[in-house]
Amino acid sequence: MIAAAVLLTSLNVCGSDIKIIANGSVKMDSISAHELRSVFLLQRRTLTDGSSAVPVLKTSGADHELFLKQYLDRSSDEMRIYYQGLVFTGKGSVPKQFNSDAEVVAYVAKTKGAIGYVSADTPTAGVKILVVAVAGSDSERILITRVEPAYPETLKQRDIGGIVRLRVTISAKGNVERVELLGGNPILAEAAESAVKQWVYASSHSQSVAEVSLRFESHP
Amino acid sequence: MHRRSIQLTLACLFVAISQISVLAQDFKLWNRTVQVHGFASQGFVYSSGNNWLTMNSTSGSAGFTDFGINMSSPLTDKLRVGAQLYDRNLGQLGQYHPSLDWGGVDYRFKNWLGIRAGKVKTTLGLYNDSQDLDCLHVFALLPQGIYPVDLRDTGIAHTGADLYGNISLGRRFGEISYTAFAGHHSDSIYSGFAYSSSQDGVMFRSIEGPQYGGDLRWNTPVKGLLIGASRMNEKITGKGSFMNPLFVPQPIPYRMSTEAYWRNQFYSQFKWRRLELAAEYRRYFNRFPCLPGSDVSTDARSWYVSGSYRIGKHLSVGSYYSHYTVTEVSGGIAALFIPTQTDTSLPRNHVYDKVVAARVDLNRYLYVKIEGHFMDGYGIGPFPNGFYPQQNPKGFAPNTNALVVKTGFHF
Numbered sequence: 001m002i003a004a005a006v007l008l009t010s011l012n013v014c015g016s017d018i019k020i021i022a023n024g025s026v027k028m029d030s031i032s033a034h035e036l037r038s039v040f041l042l043q044r045r046t047l048t049d050g051s052s053a054v055p056v057l058k059t060s061g062a063d064h065e066l067f068l069k070q071y072l073d074r075s076s077d078e079m080r081i082y083y084q085g086l087v088f089t090g091k092g093s094v095p096k097q098f099n100s101d102a103e104v105v106a107y108v109a110k111t112k113g114a115i116g117y118v119s120a121d122t123p124t125a126g127v128k129i130l131v132v133a134v135a136g137s138d139s140e141r142i143l144i145t146r147v148e149p150a151y152p153e154t155l156k157q158r159d160i161g162g163i164v165r166l167r168v169t170i171s172a173k174g175n176v177e178r179v180e181l182l183g184g185n186p187i188l189a190e191a192a193e194s195a196v197k198q199w200v201y202a203s204s205h206s207q208s209v210a211e212v213s214l215r216f217e218s219h220p
Numbered sequence: 221m222h223r224r225s226i227q228l229t230l231a232c233l234f235v236a237i238s239q240i241s242v243l244a245q246d247f248k249l250w251n252r253t254v255q256v257h258g259f260a261s262q263g264f265v266y267s268s269g270n271n272w273l274t275m276n277s278t279s280g281s282a283g284f285t286d287f288g289i290n291m292s293s294p295l296t297d298k299l300r301v302g303a304q305l306y307d308r309n310l311g312q313l314g315q316y317h318p319s320l321d322w323g324g325v326d327y328r329f330k331n332w333l334g335i336r337a338g339k340v341k342t343t344l345g346l347y348n349d350s351q352d353l354d355c356l357h358v359f360a361l362l363p364q365g366i367y368p369v370d371l372r373d374t375g376i377a378h379t380g381a382d383l384y385g386n387i388s389l390g391r392r393f394g395e396i397s398y399t400a401f402a403g404h405h406s407d408s409i410y411s412g413f414a415y416s417s418s419q420d421g422v423m424f425r426s427i428e429g430p431q432y433g434g435d436l437r438w439n440t441p442v443k444g445l446l447i448g449a450s451r452m453n454e455k456i457t458g459k460g461s462f463m464n465p466l467f468v469p470q471p472i473p474y475r476m477s478t479e480a481y482w483r484n485q486f487y488s489q490f491k492w493r494r495l496e497l498a499a500e501y502r503r504y505f506n507r508f509p510c511l512p513g514s515d516v517s518t519d520a521r522s523w524y525v526s527g528s529y530r531i532g533k534h535l536s537v538g539s540y541y542s543h544y545t546v547t548e549v550s551g552g553i554a555a556l557f558i559p560t561q562t563d564t565s566l567p568r569n570h571v572y573d574k575v576v577a578a579r580v581d582l583n584r585y586l587y588v589k590i591e592g593h594f595m596d597g598y599g600i601g602p603f604p605n606g607f608y609p610q611q612n613p614k615g616f617a618p619n620t621n622a623l624v625v626k627t628g629f630h631f
Binding site for chain 2: 034038044045046054073075077080081085087088089091092093094112113
């Protein structure tokens with residue numbers, strides 16, 4: 001029997017109209033909103049995984065305003081004055097800025113540590129997408145429909161069990177869009193992924209990322 | 221003529237900038253991106269009661285100009301170099317003697333440790349390092365009790381090094397930013413302190429000395445709330461000459477040196493959407509021997525509360541109340557010449573300033589500010605606070621009202 005031990009750490013992801021892109025040198029696949037903010041406010045030059053962090057902005061546009069509002073809580077004019085404050089006191093330089101998504105993608109692709117943002121439907125060949133996680137006490141997604149994974153007989157008979165950890169991307173509607181293996185036995189993981197893909201969560205205003213742990217115990 | 225040429229040149233630049241869009245602010249040099257930025261402002265002051273800030277402001281004065289230009293380049297993802305030149309004229313001060321505002325290198329080892337070396341703007345309180353950057357503020361003049369524009373040079377920068385960094389305390393406890401600095405400061409002989417001393421026959425050639433201190437600020441878990449504290453210790457040695465027709469008809473060498481000189485500053489800022497609130501308290505104390513066996517101690521305490529609000533994309537309004545008091549205690553024989561002043565209710569020992577202001581951003585480069593000051597007192601002492609006997613030879617009126625109109629551009 002499978003122990004119904006599910007550890008859920010839910011994080012909200014904002015900004016469904018834009019996506020955050022990064023140079024391939026950035027090792028992490030997700031970034032916290034706090035860290036992203038620190039990068040663009042030039043308060044840090046390296047990420048928690050040790051990668052360089054070089055912010056890249058757009059000069060104007062709806063995507064630009066949305067990014068600034070959601071992640072930096074500033075308008076474009078306020079952002080410009082913030083950067084000028086650093087420039088005129090000798091404590092920073094204005095990050096690179098571009099007019100179009102294509103230019104942002106091209107620059108991010110060739111610049112070590114570059115992190116930028118483009119509209120959600122922009123082609124992003126050559127760069128990686130970073131999932132932004134916002135930690136919040138009110139961010140738990142409620143699981144409505146849960147499907148138990150099928151314990152592979154061959155492993156069960158041999159008393160092979162363990163914990164499978166998955167990163168689950170949940171759409172605003174509540175469907176599981178993507179499942180990524182974080183750790184665990186590969187055969188158990190296949191069963192876990194197959195079940196989790198059928199889970200249904202309560203709807204929310206934006207996409208979420210959650211970490212799920214499923215325990216397989218042959219003798220509960 | 222020199223001043224008029226500069227003002228005319230700036231006026232032409234203002235008109236030009238309002239018509240064109242300045243897009244190119246960087247260029248390549250030896251395959252490195254070099255950024256260029258600049259700013260300039262021109263003000264007009266009219267006052268009733270007293271002449272203010274060494275201007276003949278009771279007749280209206282446009283002697284309120286400053287400008288700067290900088291270049292910087294990130295050489296690697298951790299190393300940056302740059303420099304900024306600055307020049308200004310404020311009434312009888314500044315007089316268009318350009319200076320290096322800041323310049324040097326900045327290397328960020330880790331997020332929690334970086335070093336800046338060269339001439340570095342001093343981090344003290346909310347606005348010490350940016351007090352002369354008019355384009356960054358809603359107000360044409362920051363609270364003069366803490367950021368006196370006539371005494372800009374005292375403590376705004378040092379030649380030395382800073383250690384700085386950000387330390388995250390987690391989502392529950394926010395983030396700490398720190399700066400520790402040490403170096404040498406050299407005040408301009410065209411500043412308010414030197415000008416004020418000149419009325420007593422002292423002509424300074426140099427005003428300088430060591431300076432060290434630190435700043436610690438806490439970005440609290442409450443969104444938009446910042447709390448901080450700063451401390452700076454200095455030693456000032458002034459050298460020059462002294463001449464007084466009554467006592468010393470020929471110039472003789474003059475030297476003064478402070479025995480104690482420190483500042484404490486506490487501050488808080490809250491930003492919420494378009495609203496910004498700030499409050500600061502500063503105390504500075506200095507003591508210097510003036511005659512054998514005697515000394516003079518000055519204790520100046522000031523605080524302000526301010527608020528500003530952004531109405532739409534182009535208009536911001538603001539107001540502040542600034543409270544400045546100064547006491548002076550003379551010891552020994554000095555008391556015969558410099559009477560002790562401890563009654564802060566006297567106009568000569570305080571400046572209480574009520575201010576209302578508005579800023580209009582005409583476009584992303586040009587702005588205009590209009591500001592009213594309603595001042596009670598004139599705070600005259602060893603360190604002046606905006607009011608000088610040279611511009612007020614008939615004595616001081618207890619109150620001063622002033623209108624400041626300022627325009628500027630930045631790129």
